[in-house]
Amino acid sequence: MGKAELPLHAPGTRVDKGYIGQSVPRPNAKRLLQGRGAFVDDLRFPRLAHVAFFRSPHAHARIKRLDFGNALKSAGVIDVFDGRAVAEYCTPWVGVLAHLKGIKSPPQHAIAIERACWQGEAVAAVVAESRTQAEDAVDLIDADWEELPAVLDMDEALSGRCVIHPELGDNICFKREHDTGGVDEAFAKADLVVEETYRFGRHTGVCLEGRSILADYNAAEHTLTVHHSTQAPHMMQDVFSRHLGIPEANVRVIARDVGGSFGIKVHVYPDEMATAALSVMLRRPVKFVADRLESFLTDIHAREHKVTIRLACSKDGEILAFDLDDLSAIGPYSVYPRTSGIEGNQVVNLTGGPYKHQKYRAKLNVVFTNKNVTCQYRAVGHPIAVALTEGIVDLAAQNLKMDPAEFRRRNLIPDDAYPYTFPSGVKFEKLSHHQCLDQLLGLMNYASLRKEQADLRGRNIFRGIGLAAMIEVTNPSPAFYGVGGARISAQDGATLRLEPTGMVTVMCSVTEQGQGTEGIFAQIAASAVGVSMDKVRVITGDTGVTPYGGGTWASRGAGIGGEAVLLAGRALLSNILDVASKVLNLEKETLDIENNAIVDKLTQEKKMPLEELGRITYFRPDILPLDFQAELTVTRHYTPREYAFTFTNGIQASLVEVDTDTGFVKLLKHWCVEDSGTVINPMLVDEQLRGGVAEGIGAALYEECLYSPEGQLLNGNMADYVVPMSGEIPDIVCAHIETPTRQSQLGAKGVGEAGTAGAPGAVMNAINDALAPLGARVTAMPFTPERILRALGRIA
Amino acid sequence: MKAPAFAYVKPSTLDAVFELLERHGEGAKLLAGGQSLIPSLNMRLSAPELLIDITGLREYAGIHASVDSVRIGALTTHAEIERSAEIGKHLPLVARAVSHIAHPAIRNRGTLGGSLALADPAAEYPACAVALEATIVVSGRNGERRIKAEQFFKGLFETDLKPGEVVTAAEFPVAGRNDKSVFLELSRRRGDYAIIGLAAHNSRFVFFGAGTKPVLAGNAASKTSLQEARAALATDLDPPADLYNSSATKLHLAGVLLERAWNTLSTSH
């Protein structure tokens, strides 16, 4: 790196030991900006073949006949396969977990056999010399279909009048009931009972980089190397190994740059499994990159819930109980291996989360339908639980004519009540709801906003202020997946190596998706060892290189991977000082590393540059004592185990103006106060929050996968599926309370999903606050202009 | 999303374009900015054999103002129109409309001619052209035709263009001192095609996104009170529903825009 390179440190950043808490620019940002990212589609391989899929045009249909005759004759075509041919090489899977009692799902194949269960399900694969040629040939496949009745509506699915998978008996994938007892009594003695039904549209995470996979089977070694845009390389290594029958040690999954994932890229996709199988079948590298149209049809969708919630409270605003009934539809299969039962399960776990009531009852039904599958997408279940809770809380406050901030203050779990067991059974280590609320109200100048709102109403300007307090699952323990039998690691590891030149190489099992993970690992490693940032290199996303681990999901990268890096860094520091002590003939306890050199701990006097220590260790170990072996590569792992989840908390606020003539909502400002424990890099944390809020705004106002009554996706393109862009996103003000978790030395909790979790509820409450003087309310997301006009009675 | 194979030529004279169009007939498509055509190819919604890139015909780009009209060459990009001081001065309605078209990157390539020839019912320029009583200039083997905008737009993505003809320019009358115009558009996101929009020039209220082509609301305009005008709008428009808005919603929104334009036109000086 030349002298003229970018300053490695943001203005005002301290450059000595201790980068934690500093907004250090991400070292990989410049590489990406210069177009030197290495995404799957950037890779060049000799003899690379391309696959395109022939997908079902029907929501539910029997495949009577597939004729590949013309397709096989098309230019550049290598071969065409149906589901049976691929099944010879790839075994089917079933997306269930033991701890979700009773969950069921039929076996799912890489390519559908006999029957397609949603529009877009792959039923044949064309492999050709180029993607264009593969697409040309797909158009030439001739298919005869027998259309089957499609089940699209959730209530219809629940009724079981028409069962999608007859062998399962009904359309219920999973159900759960939870009851603390005493709920009916609480409702009976309540001064106020409010009830409302909320609907959440189906939407999806739109990644800049589509799903991408390049599988390269080497028959000579019986090895499979998969370049994969994934969040979980080790999980995929296990999956490829099991379903393709290749020993795990022979499967290597490499995830270099990943262009966004949001939970989309942590699941097993049939077309990706087929691509890997095709590479084995054809003994050559095969690539599949989902295009935008395929992405909308096949990337997991999420949400689609209809929930009725009741809240009981006393006349002075004490919440006594919540009663919940959630119905959610997940498409025709529970997605492997995480299952599609988790989102509904989270809604049950989290509803009412910030509050101190003791009575809670919940009922959940998760049903199959003939639409694309749904599964875990950023903030899994949280946006629903938060919006429900906060929506009904606001309705209660409104009925009691109590200010919503005050109503929350009376009910939030006190900051000194921890550890705390919530009525749904989840445990909180330490949360800070009241501190967050106070900080938020100050930050947004709540009192004066209320006054301004009242003044403007006099002039027929309808502004609304919405609050949404929340809790969030981060740093999950094995209780999330492992206990249910999923081979998904809750543990992560980091290896740190001091190089001869005094550089530190970090290899970590948590991956980078564009969110800056590698940047914070560099910060933590530099801080732990005592070197400057420019001395650290980070490698992630390669099962052949890094320690074993879970990867990136459930807001766990910083809290779990970061802790592993910290532990390894401290161990490396200790090992380096062992060497220094021998070389310098000084007590180890008197030494430290500061700014790339061994120093005297007390005086900070420089004793030896690390570079010199590296030289001696690697090239002149002959001068070290005979009974001493330097160990300048160390590995440490970390798994949170004390709590099932390390909960965070936060609160958001939205300020909107509703045009009551057009139904348009103008977002004026958004605030977010979040307690994610130790903040490692404030800039990255704030941008995680902002990006998350943007996705939450998408859910609240814009995004919905619309299906026709026949099960055709109507808006599966970037023009018709409305993702908010920069012009739609208001200023988002972020602030932090820091309550480090005591389970780890780093103290970091997660922050990746908080924005998405809280924003929909905050925006909904703001809209309803604006509409309140007109006696209107909206409860079905997204809140399109038409839905708002309808609520206002402006249109029929 | 890969376009089917096609051949590509970039002629340097209009005559060469005519010849190619004649030779290839239906199989050929003109390529201007490509901002509508290329997406439709990539989505395999159309599969022409030949693309005739007309962006080399530079004499059909540019803005020329005379005393009573402004002539805009077909190949003038949205961005050039947006930046033009002359448009700002003489065609305030167009100047206001252009920033509603898509996003800067698309405006850098998309052309006036492409937009007029495509005749998307929710597009801005066609409505402005009808409101301002512009003339669309088209050329073919047999010479030039000048068509009034109202006659040029015939239906959904349908114009008066005959096979072998190319849009070469549009001529807009210069706005007079006492002319008043208002441009209003409702779209979910900045840059999206309109749910509904209104290009109003004096008493010509032209709605877009409201039918199969720009709709001149003659009945509403003939009324003397706003209330009557809003009521009459239902006889002018029968907007087609879209994915997110029913016909009734769009009619309601059209009424809101009419009211806003009416109020602005009757109060501004």
Ligand SMILES: Cc1cc2nc3c(=O)[nH]c(=O)nc-3n(C[C@H](O)[C@H](O)[C@H](O)COP(=O)(O)OP(=O)(O)OC[C@H]3O[C@@H](n4cnc5c(N)ncnc54)[C@H](O)[C@@H]3O)c2cc1C
């Ligand atoms: C994301 C996105 C958003 C958009 N939003 C809007 C919007 O809000 N409003 C809007 O109006 N447009 C919008 N557009 C379309 C854009 O304005 C296009 O540039 C325009 O519609 C077509 O112009 P073009 O020069 O790109 O034409 P092309 O795409 O090259 O051609 C379009 C059609 O016109 C024909 N054609 C082109 N030039 C001529 C000519 N001189 N004579 C005869 N036929 C010709 C072509 O053969 C083709 O059939 C959007 C486009 C995108 C991609």
